[in-house]
Amino acid sequence: MSEGNRAPVGVDPFRPNPARVYNYMLGGKDNYDADRLVGDRMLQVAPDTKDTAWHSRRFLMEAVRIAAEAGIRQFVDIGAGIPFSPNVHEIAQSIEPSAIVASIDFDPVVFAHSNALLSSAPGVTPILADIREPDKLLELAQSEAGIDFSQPVAFLIVGVLHFVMDDEKPFEAVARLRDVMAPGSLLAIQHASTSTHPFFKNTSSNDTVGSPAQVDFRPPDVVAHFFEGLEMLPPGLAPANEWLEGDLRATKLVVLCGIGRKN
Ligand SMILES: C[S@@+](CC[C@H](N)C(=O)[O-])C[C@H]1O[C@@H](n2cnc3c(N)ncnc32)[C@H](O)[C@@H]1O
Numbered sequence: 209m210s211e212g213n214r215a216p217v218g219v220d221p222f223r224p225n226p227a228r229v230y231n232y233m234l235g236g237k238d239n240y241d242a243d244r245l246v247g248d249r250m251l252q253v254a255p256d257t258k259d260t261a262w263h264s265r266r267f268l269m270e271a272v273r274i275a276a277e278a279g280i281r282q283f284v285d286i287g288a289g290i291p292f293s294p295n296v297h298e299i300a301q302s303i304e305p306s307a308i309v310a311s312i313d314f315d316p317v318v319f320a321h322s323n324a325l326l327s328s329a330p331g332v333t334p335i336l337a338d339i340r341e342p343d344k345l346l347e348l349a350q351s352e353a354g355i356d357f358s359q360p361v362a363f364l365i366v367g368v369l370h371f372v373m374d375d376e377k378p379f380e381a382v383a384r385l386r387d388v389m390a391p392g393s394l395l396a397i398q399h400a401s402t403s404t405h406p407f408f409k410n411t412s413s414n415d416t417v418g419s420p421a422q423v424d425f426r427p428p429d430v431v432a433h434f435f436e437g438l439e440m441l442p443p444g445l446a447p448a449n450e451w452l453e454g455d456l457r458a459t460k461l462v463v464l465c466g467i468g469r470k471n
Pocket residue numbers: 226227230264265268286287288289290312313314315318337338339340365366367368371372
């Protein structure tokens with residue numbers, strides 16, 4: 209059977225897709241030749257981009273563990289991407305079996321994969337929504353996934369906000385999410401940094417300008433605004449390799465990671 213025939217309904221295997229390129233970087237199988245071509249171009253510029261993807265994924269898992277161990281049982285994963293094990297619900301439910309997850313992405317490709325791969329997982333609700341429309345997203349998290357915003361929640365926004373340009377109001381969107389967070393809630397963010405190697409930034413900009421995969425690399429003091437009014441958990445906002453424990457090498461693509469708590 210050809211790859212095209214195995215594609216879930218709604219997926220075009222002949223056009224590169226950011227979620228599938230990321231899946232390729234992680235070593236996943238939910239990608240096609242068109243995605244691998246784009247991924248290989250990134251790897252030519254910075255061969256350690258696979259390490260960055262893994263650091264980011266480890267940060268996501270660590271954020272879920274910290275939240276679940278703090279007793280949080282509601283997870284709103286925004287820009288969740290194509291399911292990749294261990295998924296958010298697997299980590300959360302291994303610590304807190306009653307944990308529920310709103311698995312949100314704006315990409316119908318991801319939504320199709322999530323419906324196909326997660327439909328049998330209890331407590332997980334795939335939702336098609338856009339962080340640039342936070343009120344609609346919050347309403348769907350509540351009505352479809354049963355998220356109760358009067359109780360603590362963990363917002364996971366990992367590898368997403370750099371795809372939202374300034375004129376699309378990312379800071380206003382995240383402020384709206386912070387507004388509804390009950391005390392004890394956590395906000396985990398990973399965001400591409402201006403300290404990324406200039407060659408990578410230039411290539412990325414040239415390759416993606418005007419497309420949904422365009423990245424706005426932001427400096428740490430600007431990324432810090434996403435956490436306004438929250439208490440940062442140690443080690444604060446830091447490049448992924450420094451945020452994670454262990455002696456991990458810096459990569460050419462630098463992504464900042466941080467977790468803030470609403471007190
Ligand atoms: C690099 S992947 C990250 C996947 C996952 N968060 C992880 O860390 O493994 C970025 C995801 O964000 C999604 N995304 C980008 N812009 C978005 C938006 N405006 N609203 C919701 N999802 C978005 C993409 O479709 C993609 O699946």
